[in-house]
Amino acid sequence: MDSKILNQILEIAFAKRVSDVHFEVGSPPFFRAHGQLLRSKLANLTAEDTQFIAATIMKNNKRNLPDDFTEFDASYSLANSGRFRVSVFKQRGHIGIVMRVIPPEIGSFSDLKLPKVLGEIVKAPNGLVLVTGPTGNGKSTTLASMINYINEKYAYNIITIEDPIEFLFSSSKSCVIQREVGIDTTDFGSALKASLRMDPDVIMVGELRDVETIDACIKASETGHLVFSTLHTQNAASTINRIVGNFPPDSQKIIRQRLADILVATVSLRLVESKDGEKLLPVVEVMRTTTTIQACIREGNLNDIESHIEKGTAQYQMQSMDQHLIQLCNKGLISMREAKRVSNSMDLERKLTFT
The missing domain is CATH 3.30.450.90 (Beta-Lactamase)
Structure with missing residues (x-):
């Protein structure tokens, strides 16, 4: 070699x-x-x-x-x-x-077959936006698309903290500063603290790996910044559960309250094989933190979140994973077998027959 x-x-x-x-x-x-x-x-x-x-x-x-x-x-x-x-x-x-x-180019929401509502989510003036899913299911690509949308539309100072840097951004309307852990900074925690002294509007943290990074991101969101990051979780409920579970039991109630106040949205992804077997398509759950969902987070009623997502489709453009799977099945883009492989629901076929 x-x-x-x-x-x-x-x-x-x-x-x-x-x-x-x-x-x-x-x-x-x-x-x-x-x-x-x-x-x-x-x-x-x-x-x-x-x-x-x-x-x-x-x-x-x-x-x-x-x-x-x-x-x-x-x-x-x-x-x-x-x-x-x-x-x-x-x-x-x-x-x-x-x-x-x-990929050499950062794809748009349309290129990547992502919901248009992501363009509304990134308009939030502050708070925390999380992109979640298993490894290799498009989290980094989706996050890059959201950051680049901001870069092209708004005059912000965007700071990314990554390990390693993946997509390279060219400053457009925004100024983009990219820092790599191990080369430009020692760790996520130090870089996050330093970023707050760098006049940021938007902060992107590659991954929420530990309680210190999670707490620093929550604090940055609480002080008026829009923060983006990723987690290896399956859906909105498991994402909230994972974040809260990182903290000691005696502080979890206050963490739920803080999270309810600052969480803007979760975007959860899975890639599925198209019906013709020629490509992979994203299946996306989108949860936006409405007042009802805020109450679920504060009270720990996470099992109710999926039903509120499905009820919020028309008004808030939210969608559950099952709703998106059914859409893709109805359009003939994926097979029922592939949909059932990805879904956590035992009655996906029943739901499909009633659409």
Whole structure:
């Protein structure tokens, strides 16, 4: 393995629009396309190959590969502007690497098949907006689209704190400052505190990883800033439960009250295979924090949230995951089998027959 071969593999991945490239000792490179993992016909990788790839990635980030690392995240750029988010890790004593392809352009809501109501959500003057979902289901892409919408429409100071930086923003109407953990700042908490002294209007935090980051984001929202972040949760109710559960039991009541006051919306995503098997489509739950939902959060009645989302479709353009799945089924875009695979509901087919 050398730099030329590595970059050729990554250029192919970029050109073929695969989502991920896997490098593991004893196997050839694997590519993920349309959700399926495909084994390449290249030679099996050696320990020296993956060691070289990891060291090359670190050199690209102007860092050295630590001898005692267990895992870390980074980014990698090709000369033709192709970019990748990289996860480097140890497995069975060897180095493994997974590289996520970052699209060259930030898609609009229309390009990404996202609900138009996201354009209303980002108009909030302050508060907290959360984009949630499992790994690899479009959180970063959706968040980038929302930030870029603000960038193109409003004259704001936008600060992003990421680990690593994924999409590169060019300042348009807004001024965009992007900071990478490990290179531009030591950690999310320090960067968040510093960002409040940088005249921000909008702050984007790549992920709510710990209680300190969650608390700092809530405080930033309470002091008049619009804050965006992500969580690995399935829907609005599990998102609220996860945030509150990070705090000690004796402080959870006050956290629910604070969260009810500042939460603007949650946008929860899953990618599903289209009926023709040619592409992946987003299924999106959108919850906006109405006064009724605020009461649910304050009182801990999270099981009632989904029904309030479904009742708020006409007035607030909210939608549950099941409502969107049914829409996609009725339009012939996805199969019932695929809808049932994603849905948490036991009576999706019954709901479909009554639409």
